[in-house]
Amino acid sequence: MSEVYFAKVGASKHDERLPKKVKELFDKAGFAGLIGKNEYVALKAHFGEPGNTTFLRPQYMRQIVDKVKESGGKPFLTDANTLYTGQRSNAIDHLNAAYQHGFLPAVVDAPVIIADGLTGRDFVEVEVNLKHLKTIKYGTAAYHAHVIAAVSHFKCHMVGGIGGAIKNIGMGFGSRAGKQQMHSDVNPKVNDEKCIGCKTCLKWCPEDAITIVDGKALISQEKCIGCGECMISCPTKAINVRWDATSQSLQEKMAEYTYGILKDKMDKCFFFNFVLDVTPDCDCVPWSGAPIVPDVGIVASTDPVAIDQASADLVNQQRANIGSKVTKAMEPGEDKIHEVHNLTWDYQLKYGEKIGLGSRKYKIIEI
Ligand code: SF4
Ligand code: SF4
Secondary structure: OEEEEEEEEOOOOHHHHHHHHHHHHHHHOOOOHHHOOOOOOEEOOOOOOOOOOOOHHHHHHHHHHHHHHHHHOOOEEEOOOOOOOOOOOOOHHHHHHHHHOOOOHHOOOOOOEOOOOOOOOOEEEEOOOOOOOOOEEHHHHHHHHHHEEEEEEOOEEEOOOOEEEHHHHHHHHHHHHHHHHHHOOOOOOOOOOOOOOOOOOHHHHHOOEEEEOOOOOEEEEEEEEOOOOHHOOOOOOOOOOOOOHHHHHHHHHHHHHHHHOOOOOOOEEEEEEEOOOOOOOOOOOOOOOOOOOOOOOEEEEHHHHHHHHHHHHHHHOOOOOOOOOOOOOOOOOOOHHHHHHOOOOHHHHHHHHOOOOOOEEEEEOOO
16 A cells, blocks of 8 residues: 655645645655655656646745755756647747746756757657557656656546646656657547538647548548647537547556656656646646636655545545536535546556556555
């Protein structure tokens, strides 16, 4: 059974402020002991697509940077480039997006290094020999770090169900080629009855895979890389996939990636999930939907499976927020995460446990 340290949201005096709780979690969870003198510590961030306002606040990251330095390590903030268009698909735009969102030395006191370089081609290939993938391709900066920590905004995800530690490491560190591997089973289809031929999806598609034929969008399955951009950009929700079938393989591949990235660092990794602003979609989208439940708190663990299981359980223990994407009243104990995108979110956890990434059994230790 893994240990998951938990600090509740909410404060009514100076001593209870959340940034202080981040440092206390770091101490109580014993993360300092994982860091050797002058070791490179990769703090895996998600800087948020410009337009999104619920990405992880840099002020929280600063607390972890301070603790890593105090522990003797050399921290840097990092993420890999995205597969799709947007403002994080190359290192220049990606760094500018990070700076725009406050991930600046003056705020976080650490440099930002894009893990897979200028164009997403700076990656290493590592053998995993698992069910879906023989090798994985991920950012060189993550490979060379001595310690890896995922600092994640926990939320729902339109393909993976949840976006927590496994998604942040597995999908997040994947190079462009790696992300394509993980998305390879996602084949979106257009519902002609809903398509109004507005061409919005054409503008978002990074592969020019969509054309308009007889006033309706048509997707070339040969060109499509399964990034899902068209689905989230379509104003009439005319594009969809067989979510559960594709989501299972994508989630399992994310777990394989996470396993491959961490396999030589199992005793050199740690995780924070901020279960705050639990939005229906990932921070990759340039907007922020209303949170589906009230803010919960912050969890910390050395087990990526346990921390994601605990975070999802904490979300589902809340009442649903009226007016969010959870359209019906849902009580504590009901699965609000499943309700948001109508997909099963725990394939990554079951499979992660099976391949030795961690345990779904956990003990909450509240600080
Ligand atoms: S964005 Fe949607 S409605 Fe517009 S052309 Fe594409 S599929 Fe059709
Ligand atoms: S068709 Fe959709 S899923 Fe396929 S590459 Fe284009 S935007 Fe991505």
